Amino acid sequence: RSIVLFGNDNKRYSTQPYYGCYDPLSYPLFFPRGEIGWHPEIPKKGVSLNEMLQSRRSGRQSLGNSYNENNIDMYIKVESSRLDYIKKHQEQIRADLYQGVVDSLQAGENRADEVGKRTIVPSSFIGGRRDRRRRYLDAMALVQKYGKPNIFLTMTCNPNWDEIISELEPGQTPRDRPDLIVRVFRAKLEDLKIQLFKRHIFGKVATYVYVVEFQKRGLPHAHFLLIMEGRYKLTCPEQYDCLISAELPDKSNQELDNRWVVPYNPYLLRRYNCHINVEVCSSIKAVKYLFKYIYKGHDRASVSIDEVDSDRNIDEIKQYRDSRWVTPPEALWRIY
Structure with a gap:
């Protein structure tokens, strides 16, 4: 998006989001003296992100939404600059390697004349389709x-953690401070990770994968898949009971079944005071589903995306941008 300015002579001036003057025009409360905002040549050294964010925070709840919107804008500029580089350097990133029949079939193409007409997002771009497939x-x-x-194992952030609540300024709620949410x-x-892989609370782990996701309401959560070493593999119900609790209450006035039960580990639940789900993978049939589940990627805003543009070319960068969904905590997580 861009801002259009009209001078005294009614001449139009377009300001792109990656111009340094965009931020003071879009967020005058955060840049009261018209300081330059984000720009592609911003130095990586000598700039304190904490000081910059602190200067834009306010204890007043009325500015909470502006602060969150600003955080998203800052990260979108970072991500967009990476995508712009990819778009302008298709030859350097060896786009020809991807312009083959296999990619065309994956995209659902059935027209021979469309093979090779593609702007690709390489696997080096974190969060892209090829990156997720490579990890899978x-x-x-x-x-x-x-x-x-x-x-x-799934761990979800608790916005009411004491470490978050104690740092809020008067009038603020956890929703106003996504920076606190992601850092805590x-x-x-x-x-x-220390408990699992150094203290070995479940036994020695041979290998593992995990991914951090962000819910639509913004809270981060992590999915872990653990493969244990031989002697620590879970093979019988007695071993399950040592690690996982999933008991129905002895007395209840309502009918309850397994839909009301969340398997958990008592030690982890007490230690982290959040929704932390622990389950045993008992069947090999669940392997593919579980791995595809944790590498499904970010939420998308579009249900259907056109495969080709007006020139009958496939532009993966445009497809990615059109469907990208970013919440304030994810924006700050990526920036930090």
Whole structure:
């Protein structure tokens, strides 16, 4: 998107989002002196992100939405600059390697004249289709070597964690501070990895994969798949009971079934005080579903996307941009 300015002579001036003057025009409350905002040549050293964000925060709830919108804008500029580079350097990134029959079939094409007409997003772009597929195939290779996953673990951020609530300014809610949400969640996530892979609370892990996602309401959560070493693989109900609790209440006035039960580990639940689901992968049939589930990618805003543009060419960059969905916590997670 861009801002259109009209001078005294009614001449139109278009300001692109990656111009440094875009931010003070779009967010005057954050740039009261007209300071230059984000631009592609912004230095990587000598600029403190924390100081920059702190200067744009306000204790007043009325500015919360503007702060969140600004955070999203900042990350979209970063991501867009990467996509612009990819679009302008198709030859350098060896686009010809992708302009083949296999990619055409994957895209659902059935016209021979369309083969090779493609603007691609390479696997080096994090979050792109090829990146997710590469990670999925790498994960499946681990299954070939180490066997099926034994434990499926999901950890979701709790916006009411004491570490978040204690840092809020008067009038603020956790929703107003996505920077706190993602930083506290990452700290808890790193501690969880220590518990799993260094303290071996479930036993020694042979290999694992995990991915961090962001819900539509913005809260981050992580999915783990653990493949245990031989002697620590779960093979019987007695081993399940040592790690996982999933009991129905003894007394209840309502009928309850397994839809009301979330399998959990008592130690992890008490330690992290959040929704943390722990399940045993008992069948090899679940392998492909589980790996595809954790590598399904970000939420998309579009249900159907046209495969070709007006020139009958396939532009993966445009398809990615048209369907991209970003929440304030994800924007700050990527920036940090």
